[in-house]
Amino acid sequence: MPFTEIYIKLIVGFHRDPKVRRLVSVCGMEAGLARDLYLAMALHCKENLTDGWVPDEEVGALAYPLPPDHANQLAKQLASVGLIKEVSKSEAPGWQVLAYLKRNGSRDDAEQLSLVRAEAGRAGGRKSRKRPAQRTSQANSKQVANQVAKQTGSNAVSVSVVPSGTTEDRDSLQTPTVSAGELTITQRSKRLTDAYAAVEPMCKWPAVNGVVLSAIKSGRFSDDEIRAALLRLAAENRSVTIDTLRTELGGLPPPRGRASANGRQQQSVNPRDEWKFNRS
Numbered sequence: 314m315p316f317t318e319i320y321i322k323l324i325v326g327f328h329r330d331p332k333v334r335r336l337v338s339v340c341g342m343e344a345g346l347a348r349d350l351y352l353a354m355a356l357h358c359k360e361n362l363t364d365g366w367v368p369d370e371e372v373g374a375l376a377y378p379l380p381p382d383h384a385n386q387l388a389k390q391l392a393s394v395g396l397i398k399e400v401s402k403s404e405a406p407g408w409q410v411l412a413y414l415k416r417n418g419s420r421d422d423a424e425q426l427s428l429v430r431a432e433a434g435r436a437g438g439r440k441s442r443k444r445p446a447q448r449t450s451q452a453n454s455k456q457v458a459n460q461v462a463k464q465t466g467s468n469a470v471s472v473s474v475v476p477s478g479t480t481e482d483r484d485s486l487q488t489p490t491v492s493a494g495e496l497t498i499t500q501r502s503k504r505l506t507d508a509y510a511a512v513e514p515m516c517k518w519p520a521v522n523g524v525v526l527s528a529i530k531s532g533r534f535s536d537d538e539i540r541a542a543l544l545r546l547a548a549e550n551r552s553v554t555i556d557t558l559r560t561e562l563g564g565l566p567p568p569r570g571r572a573s574a575n576g577r578q579q580q581s582v583n584p585r586d587e588w589k590f591n592r593s
Contacts, residue, residue, distance in 0.1 A: 321359045322416040323352075335394045340387070347387045350376050351396050351410070358413050362420040365413035367397075369406040501536055502526045509543040509553065521553045534562050 327333060328348075336344040353375040354367045367375070369385075376384030388408055391397045400409040496504070506522040521543075528539050542561040543553065551557055 319359060321355055323355070324416070332394045332396050336390065339390050339393055343387065343390075346376075346379070347390050350384065350387045351391055354397065354408065354410050355413055355417075358410055359417055362423055364419050365410045365417075366400060366402055367408045367410065368402075369408065372408065498526065498529050501529055505529075505536060505540050505543060508540050509547060512544065512547045516553070524553050524555055524558055527555060528558055528562065538562060 324330075333348060336347050340347050350372070354372075357363070357367055357371060357375060358365050372388050373379075373381035373384045376387060379387075388397065392399060392408070395411065397408045397410050400407060502522050502525045505525045506518060509521055509525075510516055510518055525539060525543070528534055529536075534542075539558075539562065542558055545561055546553055546557055
């Protein structure tokens with residue numbers, strides 16, 4: 314389907330409209346010709362954005378191969394049943410297609426829609442061009458993570474862009490630069506998750522934020538401890554889950570049978586020590 318094709322809106326019951334049916338009593342066997350002229354006039358209005366107006370000089374061309382006087386007669390018959398009416402515009406005689414604006418809108422509507430679509434296209438283009446720049450090399454991610462992990466006691470707030478999540482995740486959790494004690498749990502989790510996302514831009518932000526929330530609600534770890542653990546996981550290319558963050562924070566060995574990111578086999582956790590982590 315070519316992009317430049319333009320369409321008009323026409324009710325599927327057009328042929329059953331009482332005004333269209335009255336053409337038979339007015340035009341007799343030429344009712345079909347009159348109906349075709351009406352459709353041609355509507356198409357002309359859409360193509361040229363005339364707000365439903367057709368100059369009289371165009372009627373003959375729209376009814377071709379009928380002669381101009383025959384076309385003008387059909388136009389008058391369309392007006393007699395109320396489908397069009399004779400209207401002059403800038404002293405030029407012509408016809409107004411009465412139901413056109415109701416279903417197809419005006420020139421202003423079409424131009425406004427064109428502007429909206431153009432802006433949406435530009436926004437999509439800007440977003441696409443920005444994506445490659447957000448991909449940080451693995452080596453740089455490790456370097457940043459190792460450097461930030463050494464900084465303890467800092468109240469600096471990350472301003473990285475959240476790569477994913479709902480509008481509520483991104484907009485309602487705006488975090489000012491204040492101490493952790495003055496923030497809500499949700500704001501604290503956003504600040505910590507943003508710090509992780511700064512070195513792992515392709516992470517699943519909502520999933521990481523859920524894990525961070527669980528760590529905060531446990532009440533056993535400070536924000537600095539959680540941030541440092543998150544950045545160590547990023548530096549080692551390990552995913553953030555309840556188990557991995559809990560292990561990183563508590564210093565317990567990870568479950569047996571799971572290989573770490575560097576390929577080393579991890580040891581199991583003694584079941585007797587599980588209560589140390591599971592209690593809130």
